[in-house]
Amino acid sequence: MHEQNYTDFAQALVDWFSEQGRDYPWRRTTDPWAILVSEVMLQQTTIPTVLARYESWLSQFPTPAALAAVDEQTALRSWEGLGYYRRVRSLQAAAIAICEKHNGEFPRDEAHIRALPGIGDYTAGAVLSFAYNHPAALVDANVSRVFARLFNDPTPVDSPSGRKKHWQLAAQLVHPTNPRAYNSALMELGQTICTGGTPTCLLCPVRQYCTATAPEKLPVKLPKKAITELEHWDIWHSCDQGLLMEKQPDGKRHEGMYRLPRREPAELQNCPHICDQKYSVTRYKVTRHLFRADSACPRAGECYIPWSQLQHTPMASPDRKLVQKYTPKKN
Ligand code: SF4
Structure with missing residues (x-):
């Protein structure tokens, strides 16, 4: 696409979007907090899953102050099923910063928005354009694909030079007076x-502006990292005090959340096998072997969670599924 067409291109996208853009709850609001929540949820979670959770989550935490006021366990529990729990930790850190540094009012200024915890280039661009209609650039995987094709560009989109090029293009192309609709349109075109x-x-x-000669071959990406297979051996041990769980320590992936306790295979030779559970997390394929342990001494980080508290205890989806399946029905 030639530079003299940039303005017409942006307008054509906005016109198309005004007629055919999809309706989502986060497109009906200009509340920066609601928009930030939607953007954080949509990172690594599909639109149907976010649609099923977005409004109920926002009704629980309608303002930064509401999220800042709860403990981390409550915030983590509210995020169950959405995965990638560091996102809700960042969101809570941003909510606390908004309360402490901006009296609970979401900042309007770009530098202040960028200074909030967990706000990167993409999220800053989304909040600035969707909430404040500020002509901020925005690039996600959909936008990268569209740019690679529009400019018939074989540079890997996930390489440093590919990223830099697309952020520069995004800044040059953004509609000057209707960036809200333009950025939504650009992403929707890719979706x-x-x-x-x-x-x-x-x-x-x-x-008419596209120069792709073989669009199905674009975008080019760097070679993917290999899938790694992992195997874990965990126990199901309960007593009158409840179910034995292990709290994940600081710095671990699921920091602050609970999981079924882990053991070495040799320790489980005499324990009945309950089930095997398979799931994938990022580039890991996990097989978890679950055994029933009739006796177990709690180790560091392990404690009994009363049955009545399990539903309020934050845990990742694979653990939640096992807990729901094997919790005695009468408790
Ligand atoms: S590759 Fe096709 S769909 Fe994509 S921008 Fe070009 S013309 Fe449009």
Whole structure:
């Protein structure tokens, strides 16, 4: 695409979006907190999953002050099913910073927004453009794919040079007076028409500006990291005091959350096997072997959680599924 077409391109996208843009709850608001929550949820979680949780989560925490006021365990528990729990920790850290440094009012100034914990380039661009209609650049995987094709560019989109190029392009192309609609349109084009694999170019509102010669071969990406297989041996041990769980220490992936206690396979030779559970986390394929332990001495970090408190105890989805499945029904 030639530079003299940038303005027309941006306007064509905005026009298309005003007629065909999809309706989401986060597009009906200009509340920066609600927009920040949606953006954080949408990182690494699918739109249908976010749609199922977004409004109920926001009704629990409608303001930064509401999230800042609860303990970390409550915040983690509220995020169950969405995964990637560091996101809710960052969100809570941002909420606390908003309360402490801005009297609970979401900042409007770009430098103050960028200074909030967990706010990177993408999230800053999203809040600035969607909440304040500020012409801020925004690049996600959909936008990168669209740019690679529009400019017929074989630079790997996930390489430092690819990223730098796309952020520069995003800043040059952003609609000067309607960045809110433009940034939504750009992402939506990548989600619905300029999709991965073979795009639907016939329906594309900006095809006249596109220079892709073989769009199905773009974008180019760096080679993926290999999948790593992991195997764990865990125990299910309960007594009158409840279920034995292990709290994840600071610095661990699920810091502050609970999981079924881990053991070495040799320790479980005489324990009945309950089930095998398989799940994937990022580039790991995990197989967990669960055994029933009739006796167990709690180790460092392990404690009994009363049955009545288990539903309020934060834990990752694989653990929640096992706890729900094997908790005695009468308790
Ligand atoms: S014409 Fe095709 S490849 Fe080009 S931006 Fe539109 S959908 Fe993508």
